[in-house]
């Protein structure tokens with residue numbers, strides 16, 4: 001059975017979001033946003049709370065980003081003491097210039113010796129699973145052959161691959177051939193990631209790569225029923241599509257859960273916070289009108305007026321998001 005995981009997403013993969021996902025079936029595994037690790041770092045309380053207070057009875061993996069093996073080791077040890085995490089994951093994919101400028105995240109792909117040192121330092125300390133989340137290269141997917149040679153030697157339990165290079169950020173087709181190559185040559189489970197937004201794209205990713213797992217990010221923000229739908233597809237059951245009423249209930253639920261976990265609730269700030277999710281949630285609905293209108297709202301009244309104008313009723317949520325080249329792209333190419 002394919003393992004489904006919710007991708008780590010900064011400011012999105014939060015306690016509130018996970019609770020909302022879980023009510024709709026959720027993935028098999030959750031991964032936190034990254035804990036930033038450096039000489040002065042202590043684990044961020046908000047991310048710790050997502051592990052310790054979620055009440056979710058499924059594995060939760062703590063992701064870390066950093067470069068110094070000693071500080072990563074210190075943090076991994078601490079996280080295992082003070083949280084209920086089931087494993088530790090290292091971020092080798094973040095394309096942010098701020099992160100890469102410090103040689104962390106995706107920039108680590110340029111330093112194989114350091115990746116090896118980090119993994120070998122962490123391995124004896126990590127009691128649960130130790131995994132990596134990578135891309136297929138920094139500049140070019142041609143780097144992947146050497147990366148695979150490295151991964152093959154490392155004492156890790158699984159590998160998640162976002163099928164783009166760091167340079168490609170989120171705006172390209174997904175390199176499924178490289179993921180398939182990893183599945184072929186590694187003995188550990190590989191989780192395929194990138195632009196899975198529908199059951200059709202999930203099916204295509206499985207067929208093209210043979211991966212043991214699928215990791216889904218933005219597609220699950222847009223459609224929180226996606227994990228349940230993929231399970232229905234895999235089990236040859238009828239796939240139940242959410243209606244626009246289900247979608248409205250999703251937004252209501254998210255609004256409430258995000259408010260509950262806010263340190264200091266202020267309506268206008270809360271509406272702004274919701275927009276981070278709404279960009280994805282609105283995609284594909286009312287030919288772009290919903291997205292445009294929700295971007296302009298300031299107050300809760302305006303927010304709900306727009307939501308009620310575009311959501312509700314028995315019409316089905318459009319199967320696909322809009323291929324806008326920014327929030328969503330490269331998913332149609334997966335099925336070709």
Ligand SMILES: Cc1cc2nc3c(=O)[nH]c(=O)nc-3n(C[C@H](O)[C@H](O)[C@H](O)COP(=O)(O)O)c2cc1C
Pocket residue numbers: 007008009010011012032033034063091093094133162193194195196215216217218219
């Ligand atoms: C808003 C946002 C925040 C993200 N934050 C992280 C992160 O903290 N750690 C990480 O490894 N990847 C992060 N990613 C990358 C995702 O985990 C995932 O690899 C990427 O979005 C591709 O998958 P998708 O097409 O299913 O969204 C982030 C992506 C988005 C859109």
